[in-house]
Amino acid sequence: MQRGLAFAILAGSMAAMLSGPARSEPDMSKNEIVIGAYAGLTGPIPLTGAQMQTGWQTAVDEINAAGGINGRKIRLLIEDDQYEPSRAVSAARKLVERDGVFLMTGLGTPTTTVVARYLERAGVPLLFPMGASASQLNQAGLKSLFMAQPAYSSQAETVIGWMVDHGGVKAPCQINQVDPAGEDHSLGYRRAAEKRNLPVIIEGTERGTMDFSAAVLKAKNAGCDMVYTGMPLESSARVVTAADRLGWHPKFVGFTTQADASLIKLLGPLAEGFHAAEITLAPESDAPSMRDYLAQLKKSHPDTPPTFFITYAYASMMLAAKAIRETPEPLTRKGVIATLESWKEADGGLLGPISYSAADHDGKKSLYIIEVKGGRWHKVSDWIDPGPAR
Amino acid sequence: MGQAIVNGLAEGSIYAVLAIGLVFIYKITEVANFAQGEIAMVSAFVAFTVLERFGAPLAAALVVAVLTGGLAGLLMERIAIRPVLGSGVLGPAVVTLGLFFVLHGTATVLWGPEVHPFPSFFGNETLSMGGLLVSKQHLAIMAASLVTALALSAFLRFTDTGLAMRSIPQNRFAARLIGLDVPRLYGLTWMIGAAVSAMGGILLAPIVFLNTNMMVDMTNNAFAVAVLGGLGSLVGAFVGGLILGVVKNIGVIYFPTEMKESMAFVIVLVVLLFKPEGLFGKPQFEKI
Numbered sequence: 249m250q251r252g253l254a255f256a257i258l259a260g261s262m263a264a265m266l267s268g269p270a271r272s273e274p275d276m277s278k279n280e281i282v283i284g285a286y287a288g289l290t291g292p293i294p295l296t297g298a299q300m301q302t303g304w305q306t307a308v309d310e311i312n313a314a315g316g317i318n319g320r321k322i323r324l325l326i327e328d329d330q331y332e333p334s335r336a337v338s339a340a341r342k343l344v345e346r347d348g349v350f351l352m353t354g355l356g357t358p359t360t361t362v363v364a365r366y367l368e369r370a371g372v373p374l375l376f377p378m379g380a381s382a383s384q385l386n387q388a389g390l391k392s393l394f395m396a397q398p399a400y401s402s403q404a405e406t407v408i409g410w411m412v413d414h415g416g417v418k419a420p421c422q423i424n425q426v427d428p429a430g431e432d433h434s435l436g437y438r439r440a441a442e443k444r445n446l447p448v449i450i451e452g453t454e455r456g457t458m459d460f461s462a463a464v465l466k467a468k469n470a471g472c473d474m475v476y477t478g479m480p481l482e483s484s485a486r487v488v489t490a491a492d493r494l495g496w497h498p499k500f501v502g503f504t505t506q507a508d509a510s511l512i513k514l515l516g517p518l519a520e521g522f523h524a525a526e527i528t529l530a531p532e533s534d535a536p537s538m539r540d541y542l543a544q545l546k547k548s549h550p551d552t553p554p555t556f557f558i559t560y561a562y563a564s565m566m567l568a569a570k571a572i573r574e575t576p577e578p579l580t581r582k583g584v585i586a587t588l589e590s591w592k593e594a595d596g597g598l599l600g601p602i603s604y605s606a607a608d609h610d611g612k613k614s615l616y617i618i619e620v621k622g623g624r625w626h627k628v629s630d631w632i633d634p635g636p637a638r
Numbered sequence: 639m640g641q642a643i644v645n646g647l648a649e650g651s652i653y654a655v656l657a658i659g660l661v662f663i664y665k666i667t668e669v670a671n672f673a674q675g676e677i678a679m680v681s682a683f684v685a686f687t688v689l690e691r692f693g694a695p696l697a698a699a700l701v702v703a704v705l706t707g708g709l710a711g712l713l714m715e716r717i718a719i720r721p722v723l724g725s726g727v728l729g730p731a732v733v734t735l736g737l738f739f740v741l742h743g744t745a746t747v748l749w750g751p752e753v754h755p756f757p758s759f760f761g762n763e764t765l766s767m768g769g770l771l772v773s774k775q776h777l778a779i780m781a782a783s784l785v786t787a788l789a790l791s792a793f794l795r796f797t798d799t800g801l802a803m804r805s806i807p808q809n810r811f812a813a814r815l816i817g818l819d820v821p822r823l824y825g826l827t828w829m830i831g832a833a834v835s836a837m838g839g840i841l842l843a844p845i846v847f848l849n850t851n852m853m854v855d856m857t858n859n860a861f862a863v864a865v866l867g868g869l870g871s872l873v874g875a876f877v878g879g880l881i882l883g884v885v886k887n888i889g890v891i892y893f894p895t896e897m898k899e900s901m902a903f904v905i906v907l908v909v910l911l912f913k914p915e916g917l918f919g920k921p922q923f924e925k926i
Contacts, residue, residue: 290743292851294751426896452896456855458846459652461645462890462898482753482847489845493764493773494641514755514847 273580274348281320281572281579283308283565284343286363287355288331292456293480295510296557300355300378301326302549303561307569310544317572318579325349333362344370351572351584353564357381357400357429364393373584375571376564378557381432386610392581394588396564396599396612398634400429400478403503403525403615404436406634408476410617411501411523412444414629417474420501421449421467423460423487424478433478433503457483460490467498474499481505485514492518499523507618507625508556519620523628526618528559528598530627537566537597563598570597600631640770642887648776650883652845655783655838656853656860657867657875662790663711663831665870666803667824669719669730674860675853676741677714677832678839681707683749685840686756686848696759700840707836708829715828720821745850756843779841786834787876794872803827862906868919878917882906 285304289297304324312321325347327339336359343349344367352372354360357379364385367374374393380386382399398406404422411417422437424430434450441448449470451463464487467475475491475498477484484506491497500522502511507524515522529538531554541562545554552558575583589606596602602611617629660674685703688694694702714737722729760774794800803823806813814820839853846852859882867878882902889901915921 289751290746294746294850295753298751452894454896454899456851457899458852458855459649461649462642462887463895465641465645465887466890466895482849485753485847492762493771493776494645495764495766495771510753514753516755 273582274350276350276579277320279316279320280323281317282323282325282347282349283568284340284347284349284352285324285326285354286329286336286339286343286352286359287326288359289326289328291328291330291332293331293356295482296378296480296505297328297331297355299555299557300561302552303558303563304353304565306541306545306548306558307562307565309548310540311566311569317569318577320579322569329354329356329359331356331359333358336360336363337366339363340366344372350579351375351568351581353377353568355379357385357432358427360385361428364388364390368392371581373581373588375568375588378560378564379429381428382435383432384428390609392585394604394609394611396567396596396602397504397527397560398525398613398615399436399610400432400503401436401439402613402634404433404476404478405440406436406615406632407501407503407523407525407617408437408440408474409443410629410632411474411499412440412446415474415499415523417499418446419449419470419472420446420474420476421451421470421472422476422478423451423453423463423467424476425455425457425480425483426452427455430478433476437476437478453479453483458486460487461493463487464490464494464496468494468496472498474501476501477506478503481508481511482514485511488515488518488522504556504560504615509553509625510555512620512623512625519623522620524618524625525615526556526625526627527600527612527615528556528563529600530618530625531559535598541598559598563596566597567599567602570594639888639891640768642891643884644770644772646884646887647780647880648772648883649887650863650880651776651780651783651876652838652842652856652879653859653863653882654876654879655779655786655841656835656856657863657879658783658787658790658872659831659834659838660860660864661867661869661872661875662834663827664864665794665872666806666827667719667723667730668727668807669723669734670861671831672731672734672857673714673737673741674831674835675857676738676745677707677710678835678842678856679850679853680710680741680745680839681836682756682839682843682848682852683745683850686754686843687749689757696757700759700837703840704833704836707839708833711828711830711832711835712825714832715825719828720824723824742850749850751850753847753849756840756848758844759840762844773845775841775844779838782837782841783876783879786837787872790830790834791872799823799826859902862903866906866909866916868916870920871916871918874916874918881917 287297308322329336329339340363354377360377360379361384376396380400382401386395386399502524507526512519575587593601604611614633618625619628681703684706685699688699760778764773863878867874
């Protein structure tokens with residue numbers, strides 16, 4: 249009897265865990281839209297999580313101060329997932345099933361990879377999460393997911409290709425983190441190297457690695473003259489310092505994650521010559537969207553500089569607001585998806601033009617290269633559009 | 639190969655400095671302190687605050703940090719460990735695990751998630767010895783961990799307090815019967831072990847950058863080192879650290895770099911298979 253009861257409880261629990269939520273539209277309030285977000289506010293990437301939170305909240309403050317979206321104020325609910333995929337799914341379930349969020353955004357490639365599948369089943373739009381992966385996200389063919397950051401493979405291929413074609417690099421190699429994002433970086437690096445008949449040298453490292461001496465020594469001994477770091481910002485900084493301790497100073501390159509003032513703060517003079525990809529307008533830009541953003545950030549967070557993650561989070565929330573604003577009433581999730589799929593070279597504010605279609609939700613592919621010179625990031629290339637995704 | 643060995647020694651000495659504090663506490667109190675790394679992290683943040691807020695010289699910040707670590711250890715023993723000492727092996731271990739989260743969470747609230755550069759007392763230069771390169775900071779960590787291991791061993795062997803401490807794990811009740819102030823000695827043990835850990839935090843911060851996650855990976859490796867060297871041997875912790883570091887760095891020459899961490903623990907498993915008490919530990923026998 250007891251075993252039967254235990255089995256019934258277990259079976260019930262499993263069924264509850266595995267079943268998807270009902271694909272129903274939430275009852276929309278006339279006064280409020282609830283947006284959910286998952287981010288690693290604690291755990292291995294708390295700095296990035298905090299910056300994303302700042303960016304999202306800055307945008308929400310600005311939108312609500314202007315009266316909201318078509319009369320509806322935004323209420324933003326952020327759940328801490330500690331950068332753990334299982335926690336991120338739990339956070340998403342809670343936000344969708346208990347809090348009834350209208351749509352979601354989030355932070356992290358490994359977390360977004362699993363959350364996106366859950367939201368796909370739930371029919372909840374996942375708009376412009378911070379993260380990228382060609383196979384898992386950008387070009388995964390998910391109906392509810394819309395990306396505004398180029399896939400890491402696309403970024404790596406473009407940046408490494410540019411460094412070889414214009415930066416005097418002859419033997420690029422890569423040190424990456426072993427996870428879905430790292431795999432995506434490797435894919436792009438392989439494409440760039442194979443296109444130019446260059447050998448492929450990739451060193452993988454575990455998440456949370458503090459000492460990169462072994463990987464750096466292998467790259468040095470392999471004769472590399474450039475190292476692409478496919479990993480979080482602080483890990484990239486540790487790679488640079490590990491190389492410095494070995495008296496080795498190749499060119500160091502990163503992607504959008506490294507395009508941040510924090511890298512210069514951590515590395516000081518060692519940051520000089522670091523190249524990275526950038527996808528948002530530079531703070532020095534004269535564009536009205538940048539002026540509005542800087543003014544709002546100063547108002548909401550007076551002592552906070554416009555880092556990459558803050559800027560991206562702000563820009564992505566403004567983009568989500570634009571999609572909601574352009575969706576005809578009655579406001580539905582399906583309506584927002586239809587609106588986004590109709591965008592052709594739409595004004596993406598700080599992110600530049602963005603295009604989606606029913607078959608392509610990888611809306612942003614262009615980027616430009618920046619380099620640390622004199623303790624500041626400087627734009628060193630024009631916008632580069634790598635063309636259609638492969 | 640030579641440079642890989644030097645890199646391994648440098649990396650291993652980092653694990654060693656943390657493992658020495660761990661082993662010291664375990665040797666006397668038989669408590670595995672999972673919060674050891676977090677004491678190091680908090681102490682380093684205190685030093686950072688003293689440097690940034692008050693503009694104190696680096697030496698003063700280091701002293702403050704070591705004192706903070708010692709005080710934290712003392713308070714942890716008095717408030718959290720002592721009440722559960724009679725509850726078996728698991729009770730105190732779970733309490734230290736809880737302290738890990740308390741310290742980690744509190745540090746995140748107090749200092750935020752930012753990653754900060756931390757100044758080195760020894761400079762950022764790298765020395766070349768016979769064509770092999772090693773940073774001054776790594777050399778300092780190596781020297782500090784060796785000196786600490788030897789000094790604590792000498793303290794336990796040649797001082798009255800040290801001898802009294804060593805007698806406690808042999809028979810805690812007999813130690814009380816002969817008049818030893820066991821609670822005071824436990825407090826002193828935690829204070830010293832935590833202060834050593836604080837020193838480790840300050841030495842590591844210039845290499846891994848100051849942040850609330852800086853010690854998580856290190857603590858895992860420090861436990862492996864402590865077990866490898868023998869949980870009762872301070873010199874074993876030092877040598878175990880160096881062995882682990884060298885094995886990891888030589889191993890990646892022949893195996894993919896992705897296997898670096900797992901290789902370390904394979905070595906620990908193999909050693910324990912043939913020498914369960916660790917390389918420098920003594921077999922424990924119990925009369926029944």
